[in-house]
Amino acid sequence: MGPSKVLCVLHRASMFSPAWTACLGRSVGCKVALDLGRPASLAAQQRRRYCMQSALNPHMGELTDRESRVLARLYEGLVTGQRACLAESITLVETQHPRKRELAQVLLQRVLAHRRQQEQLNGGNPLAFRIGLSGPPGAGKSSFIEVFGKMLTGSGHKVSVLAVDPSSCTTGGSLMGDKTRMTELSRDMQAFIRPSPTSGTLGGVTRTTNEAIVLCEGAGYDIVLVETVGVGQSEFAVADMVDMFVLLIPPAGGDELQGIKRGIIEMADMVVVTKADGDLLVPARRIQAEYTSALKLLRKKSKTWNPKVARLSSLTGEGVPELWARMQEFRAAALRGGQLQARRRSQQKVWMWSLIQENVLRHFRDHPAVRDALPSLEDRVTRGDISPGLAADLLLRAFSSAQ
């Protein structure tokens, strides 16, 4: 499908208003608009800002005074580190309201431009360290984040914690029981904890989390922890939005690798065996040895880093500073070798395509011609009358001939 076809599809997709499609179309011609990476003169920066705004919102002039004031207040509050403004900005990116979504994108672009400037001052290197934490329910994630987060804020870092909760997509969210977790850290003024949005598809929650990461970084949080419970696809989604992906494993459980998906072990830059204290110390050591051997058999993910298996206890705090030292080692090596920057660049592309896929698929399913033909074609495929390939071709033909 060529670019014009994609835009045409997006144009009809309910999520994108005609204004948005026009802005996308314009932004293709307006290359400078989205290319905020290089140093520029003031005039060029102003031109760029104008271009970016008009690309983002062709009706920029139609921003009401109130909207302009809200955006200015949020932006100023956010970049000066006001937690309330950060919380309100994340609420804005979570919204389903079409107009507010447009405003959220304007805000995000401004924050991104701000971040670029900050990064330029930092020698072109990312300022924040994004760490993904995943593990089965009860692995000890929140206990770890509480202790780890407190240790980091105690040494001068600003820590934000974002959650991707797959259960929130179907049940309104309870798997991670956000309210009662991390009580100490949630009272810490150097920490910001944001529960998962309580509705939407995993794709929607992922989008929001990705955008929330940008906002947290804009607000000066130099450590962003993204937590998810190891269920469904959420851990893969989180692995695709962070600099380092850490898998937390509890010591209790069967002899095998406790049903942890092999795919997710392959994604891990570090495996951490939790609860290594008291009676659990012996099984923790055993599990650590098992994972160390298992990791040796896996395909190497990076030339500069061999995934490691650590052991810690959030109860006693043992192993937590050592883990942080390992994480910093990882980050330094990835920055030195340029892998961290490359990983972020490729994640941006993955993210864009997953958003396109989700929206195009939704548009396809909602299309009247597809909706009409789908039940009987599905029926014929399940009865074995026609092949899935033929059914897919017929549906695609119905879809494209009605464009």
Ligand SMILES: Nc1nc2c(ncn2[C@@H]2O[C@H](COP(=O)(O)OP(=O)(O)OP(=O)(O)O)[C@@H](O)[C@H]2O)c(=O)[nH]1
């Ligand atoms: N002995 C011991 N118990 C721990 C440790 N960390 C957590 N636990 C216990 O393990 C249980 C689960 O811990 P959580 O931190 O809630 O685990 P979680 O992975 O966040 O769990 P979910 O919120 O269900 O995803 C709790 O009863 C904790 O008290 C530890 O270091 N040592």
